[in-house]
Amino acid sequence: MIGRLGRRGADIPLWLPPVVVGMALVAGLLVGVLERGFVRYPASLGVALVAIIVAAWLLEIGGVPWPRPIFVGAVLVPAAGLVYLGRDSFTPLFLILLVVWLAYTGNRRAGVSVLALALASFLLPLFTYATDPEEWVPWCCGIAFGWLAASALVAQQRTLAELRAAQADLARQAAAEERRRIAREIHDVIAHSLAITMLHLTGARHILSRDPQRAADALAQAERLGRQSLADIRRTVGLLGAEGGAGDSAAPPLPGTGDIPRLVDEYARAGLDVRLAISGETTRLSPAAGLDLYRVLQEALTNAVKHAPGARVIVELAIGETALTLRIRDTGPRPSAAPITTAAGAGLGIAGMRERASLLGGSLVAGPAGEGWLVELHVPVGGGAERGA
Numbered sequence: 001m002i003g004r005l006g007r008r009g010a011d012i013p014l015w016l017p018p019v020v021v022g023m024a025l026v027a028g029l030l031v032g033v034l035e036r037g038f039v040r041y042p043a044s045l046g047v048a049l050v051a052i053i054v055a056a057w058l059l060e061i062g063g064v065p066w067p068r069p070i071f072v073g074a075v076l077v078p079a080a081g082l083v084y085l086g087r088d089s090f091t092p093l094f095l096i097l098l099v100v101w102l103a104y105t106g107n108r109r110a111g112v113s114v115l116a117l118a119l120a121s122f123l124l125p126l127f128t129y130a131t132d133p134e135e136w137v138p139w140c141c142g143i144a145f146g147w148l149a150a151s152a153l154v155a156q157q158r159t160l161a162e163l164r165a166a167q168a169d170l171a172r173q174a175a176a177e178e179r180r181r182i183a184r185e186i187h188d189v190i191a192h193s194l195a196i197t198m199l200h201l202t203g204a205r206h207i208l209s210r211d212p213q214r215a216a217d218a219l220a221q222a223e224r225l226g227r228q229s230l231a232d233i234r235r236t237v238g239l240l241g242a243e244g245g246a247g248d249s250a251a252p253p254l255p256g257t258g259d260i261p262r263l264v265d266e267y268a269r270a271g272l273d274v275r276l277a278i279s280g281e282t283t284r285l286s287p288a289a290g291l292d293l294y295r296v297l298q299e300a301l302t303n304a305v306k307h308a309p310g311a312r313v314i315v316e317l318a319i320g321e322t323a324l325t326l327r328i329r330d331t332g333p334r335p336s337a338a339p340i341t342t343a344a345g346a347g348l349g350i351a352g353m354r355e356r357a358s359l360l361g362g363s364l365v366a367g368p369a370g371e372g373w374l375v376e377l378h379v380p381v382g383g384g385a386e387r388g389a
Contacts, residue, residue, distance in 0.1 A: 012105065017061045020101060024057040027093035031082060046085050049078040053094055060101075068106070072098070072114055076121040084125035092122055092139040096146040103150035115147045184295070184352045197222045202271070221270070256290030257282040260297060264315060267301050273312045274301065280319025284381060292356040293317075293326060293377075296364070299349045300328040300375040310334025311372060323380050332371035353377075 028050045056074035059066065075098050082091040095118040103111035119140060126136055204218035255263070264276040285293065297315065304313050311330040318325045350366050353375070357364035362379030 020097065021057060021061050023097055024054055024094070027090060027097065028054045030090040030093070031087050046082060046087055049081050049085075052078045057097075068102075068110070072102070072117065076117055080121040080125050083122055084128065086129070088122075088126055088130070088135070092143060095122055095139075096143050099143055099147040100150040103147050104154060108151070111147060111151060115144070118143055180355070184355065197226055254287070254291050255294045256287050257285050257293055258290070259294060260317065263294065263298060263301070267305070267313075272301070272305060273310075274315060275313070276315045276317075278317045278319075280317075280324065282317075282319060284319060285324075289360055289379070292360055293324075293379075296353045296356055296375075296377055297326060297328060299353050300366075303349055303375075304328070304330045304373070308333040308372060319381065321381065323378060326375075326377040326379075328375040329369060330372040332373070 031046070031050050053075050056071055060071050075094060079091050079094045082088075099111070099115050099118050102114040106114075122139060122143070123136060130136070201219070201222055204215040204222070207218075208215040260278070260282075261276060264274055267274050282290070297317075301313065301315075304311060308330045311332055311334060313328065313330045316325070316327045353366065354364050357377055357379065360379045362377060364375070364377045366375045367373070
């Protein structure tokens with residue numbers, strides 16, 4: 001469990017302050033009781049210096065809002081005095097505790113500064129009466145190691161926090177991409193279904209008085225497509241609640257390149273004047289790439305039905321060794337044809353087609369061509385068009 005301590009803004013485990021206080025008290029007992037120091041100085045002076053250090057730690061851990069330099073001085077100056085009094089066997093424990101605490105709760109600059117001051121407060125008074133390396137090298141190494149250990153722990157925690165933030169960002173991006181993918185699927189399924197249904201209904205209305213049987217057949221086709229569309233929408237929405245792919249084996253397969261002739265035939269039987277020409281091996285494409293290709297064609301045909309009633313549509317799919325081209329071109333609306341819808345679109349269909357082209361590593365061009373409209377998709381084969389293979 002992580003809590004806040006004082007004003008420094010460092011995330012500190014709740015168990016750490018009691019541990020620090022306990023270590024300060026233990027160090028104070030060791031220095032005050034076991035070390036007598038030089039005989040020429042009264043023992044009460046050493047005890048007073050220890051009391052100052054312990055009191056400073058209690059105030060710091062208690063979150064007293066005092067400047068940090070005052071706390072550092074309240075530890076370093078009495079510690080230097082204790083070393084000068086000859087109590088140098090355990091006093092460095094205060095210094096190790098100080099550099100560890102400052103390296104953990106402060107910034108790097110403060111930590112380095114306190115490390116230098118701690119070494120100076122130990123070595124300068126010590127050298128007044130002892131210069132043997134055995135007297136000071138081990139404790140200097142201990143102080144430096146404490147600072148290094150605390151700095152490494154801070155760096156590890158910072159790296160861990162950055163990693164968690166990056167993982168959370170990736171999870172948000174993945175969730176957003178999944179929502180966009182499902183939105184594209186729902187849009188394509190609904191738009192396709194409504195376009196063909198409206199073609200059947202329009203045809204039935206035109207021939208109802210002349211040929212009731214054909215009108216009934218058209219209405220039956222519209223009903224069948226409506227039920228099929230409802231099942232497709234339920235399947236797509238069901239992806240939102242699927243966990244770990246559960247139920248995938250029972251779901252019908254998603255359409256692919258091999259379903260393109262059936263798609264074109266559905267529009268032709270609904271009354272659209274459409275022609276299809278395929279060259280190359282459609283089996284070279286992965287299922288994922290085939291689905292994107294199918295959806296682009298589906299959206300282009302839907303747009304032709306909505307915006308160019310009565311037009312002739314030519315669909316050409318050419319799959320070469322290194323690239324494939326899907327071209328959908330219509331001749332423009334026929335003046336005598338009644339529009340399927342008068343509602344203005346928001347352009348989401350073209351945006352969705354471009355997103356799919358980008359996923360395939362290709363490009364899509366959509367715009368006027370003569371009196372009609374042209375949608376042209378170019379995708380490299382052997383790269384993006386085989387994604388998911």
